[in-house]
Amino acid sequence: xxxxxxxxxxxxxxxxxxxxxxxxxxxxxxxxxxxxxxxxxxxxxxxxxxxxxxxxxxxxxxxxxxxxxxxxxxxxxxxxxxxxxxxxxxxxxxxxxxxxxxxxxxxxxxxxxxxxxxxxxxxxxxxxxxxxxxxxxxxxxxxxxxxxxxxxxxxxxxxxxxxxxxxxxxxxxxxxxxxxxxxxxxxxxxxxxxxxxxxxxxxxxxxxxxxxxxxxxxxxxxxxxxxxxxxxxxxxxxxxxxxxxxxxxxxxxxxxxxxxxxxxxxxxxxxxxxxxx
Numbered sequence: 001x002x003x004x005x006x007x008x009x010x011x012x013x014x015x016x017x018x019x020x021x022x023x024x025x026x027x028x029x030x031x032x033x034x035x036x037x038x039x040x041x042x043x044x045x046x047x048x049x050x051x052x053x054x055x056x057x058x059x060x061x062x063x064x065x066x067x068x069x070x071x072x073x074x075x076x077x078x079x080x081x082x083x084x085x086x087x088x089x090x091x092x093x094x095x096x097x098x099x100x101x102x103x104x105x106x107x108x109x110x111x112x113x114x115x116x117x118x119x120x121x122x123x124x125x126x127x128x129x130x131x132x133x134x135x136x137x138x139x140x141x142x143x144x145x146x147x148x149x150x151x152x153x154x155x156x157x158x159x160x161x162x163x164x165x166x167x168x169x170x171x172x173x174x175x176x177x178x179x180x181x182x183x184x185x186x187x188x189x190x191x192x193x194x195x196x197x198x199x200x201x202x203x204x205x206x207x208x209x210x211x212x213x214x215x216x217x218x219x220x221x222x223x224x225x226x227x228x229x230x231x232x233x234x235x236x237x238x239x240x241x242x243x244x245x246x247x248x249x250x251x252x253x254x255x256x257x258x259x260x261x262x263x264x265x266x267x268x269x270x271x272x273x274x275x276x277x
Contacts, residue, residue, distance in 0.1 A: 001231075001234065001235075001239060001240070001241070001242075001243060001269055001273065002025070002026050002242050002243070003024060003026075003202075003242070003243045003245065003262060003265055003266060003269070004019065004024050004025075004026035004027045004028065004057055004242050004243065004244045004245070005018070005019050005022060005024060005027055005244065005245045005246075005258060006027065006028050006030055006060070006201065006244050006245065006246040007019055007027045007028065007029050007030065008029075008030050008031075009029055009030065009031040009033070009036050009041075009045070010033070011033070011035075011036065011041075014048045014051075014052070015027075015029055015045070015048065016048050016049060016051075016052040016054040017048075017052065018255070019052065019054050020052045020053070020054060022258060022259065022262060023262075024054075024262070025053060025054055025055055026054060026055045026056075026057050026242050026244075027054050027055075027056065027057060027244070028056075028057050028058050028059070028060050028109070028199070028201075028242075028244045029045070029056060029058075029059050029060065029103070029105070030059075030060035030062070031059070031060070031061060031062060031096070031099075032062035032063075034064060034092060034095065036099075037095045037096060037098070037099045038099075039102065041099075042099055042102035042103050045103045046102075046103055046104065049103070049104075056103065056104060056105050056106075057106070057199055057241075057242040057244060058100075058105055058106060058107045058108070058109050058144075058146065058172065058198075058199060059096065059099065059100035059103065059105035059107070059108055059109070060108075060109045060110065060148070060172075061092070061093055061096025061097070061099075061100070061108055061109070061110050062096075062110070063085075063088075063089040063092040063093060063096075063110070064088065064089070064092060065077070065085045065088070065089065069214055070181070070208070070212065070213055070214040071114075071181050071182060071183075071208070071211070071214075072211065072212040072213075074113070074114055074151060074181075075113070075114040078111060078113040078114060078151060079110070079111050079112045079113020079114070079151070080093070080112055080113060080127060080130045080131065080134075081112065081113035081114055081115060081116070081123065081127050082113070083123075083126070086126075086130055090130050090133055090134055093108070093110055093134045093137075094133075094134060094137045096108055096110070097134065097137050097138045097141055097143060097145075098141065100138075100141075100143055101141040101142065101143055105143060106143060106144060107138070107143050107144030107145065107146045107168075107170065107198065108134075108138050108143060108144070108145055108146070109146045109147075109148050109172045110147075110148060111147075111148050111150075111151055112127065112131055112147055112151075112152070112160075113127070113151055113152075114151050114152060115127055115151075115152040115156050115157070115160055116156070117152075117153065117156055119159060119163075127160075128160060128163055128164060131145075131160065131164060132164055132166070135164065135166050135168060135169060136166075138168055139166065139167075139168045143168070144168045144169070144170050144198065145166075145168055145169055145170070146169070146170040146171060146172045146198050146199075147160075147161075147169075147170075147171050147172065148172045148174055148177070148201065149171055149172065149173050149174050149177060149178065149189060149193070150174045150176075150177020150178050150180070150181055150183060151177065151181060151183075152183075153183055153184065154178070154183075154184060154188070154189040154192035154193050155192055157171065157192075157193055158192050158193050158196075161193070161196055169196065170196050170197070170198035171193050171196045171197045171198060172197075172198065172199055172200065172201060173186060173189065173190070173193070173197045173199075173200045173201070174186075174200070174201040174203055174246075175200060175201065175202055175203050175204070175225050175227070175230055176201075176203035176204055176205040176215075176217060176223065176225055177201075177203070179205050179206065179207055179215055179223070179224060179225065180205045180207075180208070180214050180215035180216075180217065181208070181214065181215070182207055182208045182211075182215065185224075185225070185226070186225060186230050187226055187229045187230055187233060190230070190233045190234070190237065191233075194233065194237045195237065197234075197237070197239060197241065198241050199241035199242040199243070199244060200234075200241070200242070200243050200244060201244055201245075201246040202220065202227075202243050202244060202245045202246065202261070202265060203217060203220075203225075203245075203246045203247070203248075204217065204218045204219065204220045204221065204222060204223030204224075204225045204227075205217040205218050205223040205224070205225070206218060206223050206224055207224070217247075217248055217249075219247070219257040219260060219261065220245070220257070220260065220261035220264045220265060221260075221261075221264045227264075227265070227268055228268055231265075231268045231269060231271075231272050232272050235272045235273070235275075243265060243269070245258055245261045245262065245265065247261065
């Protein structure tokens with residue numbers, strides 16, 4: 001159960017330098033700039049990976065267009081659920097899958113959006129078909145397709161995976177997203193989708209103050225996520241993936257919070273790792 005950090009792909013930068021400075025050896029790489037998805041950038045990423053000694057846990061692919069990160073404006077703007085955004089974003093995710101294969105990532109991760117709760121809703125079937133299109137593209141390139149959790153409920157995520165019935169599907173469980181979106185909590189989510197969890201975004205936060213906003217993210221240990229129960233459950237599930245710390249702020253405080261988070265998380269992992277042995 002290795003600890004890593006989420007790295008951002010930006011032009012002209014080594015995304016793994018900070019990971020090395022933290023004393024860690026694994027990372028997810030995230031991208032929101034479609035101009036980065038080319039062979040030259042892929043070669044640079046591979047060079048930076050080799051130079052840093054960092055292992056790539058997965059490639060997180062964004063897409064273009066307006067996105068509202070809450071449960072009020074999100075259903076009409078996030079992921080590949082919105083009809084007016086879907087075709088373009090499916091193509092962009094396929095480009096992301098091509099890039100992920102070029103850099104040797106084992107899987108592509110993304111937010112599919114607010115997948116409808118009602119399986120009889122036409123929008124549900126359309127979304128599942130779009131996900132299948134991207135997941136097949138990933139499979140053809142020898143990589144997995146993993147859902148970042150939290151915008152849909154755990155049961156809807158499980159239904160989607162079961163309806164797709166594809167061998168390369170998995171879940172990137174975000175420990176805070178269910179809380180930030182007011183959807184539930186990660187401990188209960190593991191009871192539903194635990195066998196499909198391939199790695200995590202380790203994040204903390206509190207529930208929304210009202211129905212139109214996103215909950216607030218906090219440094220690890222300062223929100224309501226019960227990391228003790230999360231890590232224990234992961235060991236019970238024989239989880240073999242990565243714990244990728246994601247701290248969505250900028251400036252010096254981000255590095256401070258990440259370093260504190262590594263210490264915080266390491267203690268819990270060590271405690272249950274010893275019990276497992």
